[in-house]
Amino acid sequence: MLTLECPYCAVMADETELSPGYEAHLKRYGPGSSDEEFEAYMFARKNPKGVHFERWRHAYGCGKWFLAARDTATLEVFGTYTAQSAAPPQALQDKIKAKRPDWKGYK
Numbered sequence: 001m002l003t004l005e006c007p008y009c010a011v012m013a014d015e016t017e018l019s020p021g022y023e024a025h026l027k028r029y030g031p032g033s034s035d036e037e038f039e040a041y042m043f044a045r046k047n048p049k050g051v052h053f054e055r056w057r058h059a060y061g062c063g064k065w066f067l068a069a070r071d072t073a074t075l076e077v078f079g080t081y082t083a084q085s086a087a088p089p090q091a092l093q094d095k096i097k098a099k100r101p102d103w104k105g106y107k
Helices: 035-043 090-099
Strands: 003-005 012-014 019-023 051-057 065-071 077-082
Touching: 003 077, 077 090
Parallel strands: none
Antiparallel strands: 003 012, 019 051, 051 065, 065 077
8 A cells, every 4th residue: 555644744644545636747738828738738647667756635634735756666655745846855866866776867
């Protein structure tokens, strides 16, 4: 079972207490964007085998959205961080790189 620590209330929550929000750090397109940009935003998602950054909501806890880095193949969780972050914290990226030397880094 997947267990993530909410960075706001510091509760270790299992997946039954959380709601997935899918891919993190997406560039959002809305009014004024081209049809191609909006289509890519709505439907084109990465689905990597390996390190992935995701949005989660602590639905049965504090209710806040947060971000998590995990390996989609092994379910290993590298860490969580606040949803207001524009990119994964450098310390988290260093932790991932130490465990996965072949990881290309956050793009």
